[in-house]
Amino acid sequence: MSTTLGRLNKVLRFSTVDGPGNRFVIFVQGCNFNCVNCHNPYTIADCNHCGLCVDPCPEDALTIEPGPTVVVDRVACTSCDVCIEVCPFDSTPLAYAASVADVIEQIRETAKFISGITVSGGEATLQPEFIFDLFSAVKTDPDLAHLTTLVDTNGSAPSELWDRLSPVMDGAMVDLKALDGTVHIQLTGASNEPVLESIRHLALISRLSEVRLLIMPGYNDDDASIEDTVSWLRSVDPNMRIVVIGFRNHGVRPGVEYLEEADQETTERVGELIRAAGFQDVVVV
Ligand code: SF4
Ligand code: SF4
Structure with a gap:
């Protein structure tokens, strides 16, 4: 069994929102985007062991040891999230390393009750x-x-990575934050060129499970933006599954209260525009 280590944030033994059916979900630590709308900003960075979260912990579950290294007493920890709230670096002291063998044993315990596994972040x-x-x-x-x-x-990820994973990966669910390159950089801090190439390539190798369109009022919800996006997606694969997700501000960083939530009328309108373009498999959540 592989001893390869993953840097994990957490695992969820059962989830119905991370792909079809009931799924075991592994959330890894670390991200190369910096989305303004991120609902889990504490998963973005690796802990730098600065120690700022040690004293605020109400359970004295954190100590700083020579290195320096912040160490967690996982018995004392009550998962109150105070350390996450005070961390100024989009991290958490609770991320941990786990081997493939360890994760497989956890999956085995739930295998009879799930339809699959999802690696997320x-x-x-x-x-x-x-x-x-x-x-x-x-x-x-x-x-x-x-x-x-x-x-x-x-x-x-580059196409070569998708090719490497494709023999053992059934599919990828890809977020497309914006087709417009400038808006994408505004929302994520990164270019969308690799994202568009991933969608193209995954469709080509039959590994595109779905494209997820996050609707952010004022950024990507006007009819022209949606029509451009739909037209581009049609050129890739008119039979792809599209999931429309309205932005909600639950869990976002303090200071981004200016971001407007997408109401149901907006997301339903987007869904109708996509269906009117001929897509059959459209879900609005
Ligand atoms: S979640 Fe963080 S702050 Fe809360 S008890 Fe655990 S280590 Fe301490
Ligand atoms: S979780 Fe954040 S505040 Fe705590 S030691 Fe790591 S970087 Fe510092």
């Missing part, structure tokens, strides 16, 4: 060896081989 594809070894272990284990293997991604 953070950005999953920043840890490609972990994903490859994990999915390979699932696909070659007689008790786990029935599970589907999905990646939830910001789409920044």
Whole structure:
């Protein structure tokens, strides 16, 4: 069994919102985008062990040891999230290393009750060896081989990485924050060129599970933007599954209260524009 280590934020044994069916979800630590709308900003950076979260911990579950290294007493920790709230670096002291073998044993305990596993983040594809070894272990284990293997991604990975994963990965769910390059940089701090190439390439190799359009009022919700996006997606694959997600400000960083939530009328309008363009598999959430 692989001893490859993943840097993980947490695992969820059961989730119905991270792909089809009931899924075991692994959230990795670390992301190469810096989205203004991020709902889990504490997954973006690796802890730099500055120690600023040690004293605020109400349970004295954190200590700083020579190195320096912040160490967590996981028995004392009550998951109150105070350390996450005070961290000025979009990190958490609670991220941890786990081997593929460890994660496989956890998956085995739930295998009878789930339909698949999803690696999410953070950005999953920043840890490609972990994903490859994990999915390979699932696909070659007689008790786990029935599970589907999905990646939830910001789409920044190069085509070569998707090619490497494709023998053991059933699909990728790709976020497209904006077709317009300038708006994409405003929203994520990164170019969308790799994202568009990922969507094209995953469709080409039959590994595109869905494209997720996050609707951010004032940025990407006007009819012209939606029509351009839909037209581009049609040129890639008119049969792809599209999920429309209205922005909600739950969990976002303090200071971005200016971001407007997408109401149901807006997301339904976007869904109708996509359906009117001929897409059959459209979900509005
Ligand atoms: S979540 Fe963080 S602050 Fe809260 S008890 Fe655990 S280590 Fe301490
Ligand atoms: S979690 Fe944040 S505040 Fe705490 S030690 Fe790491 S970087 Fe510093």
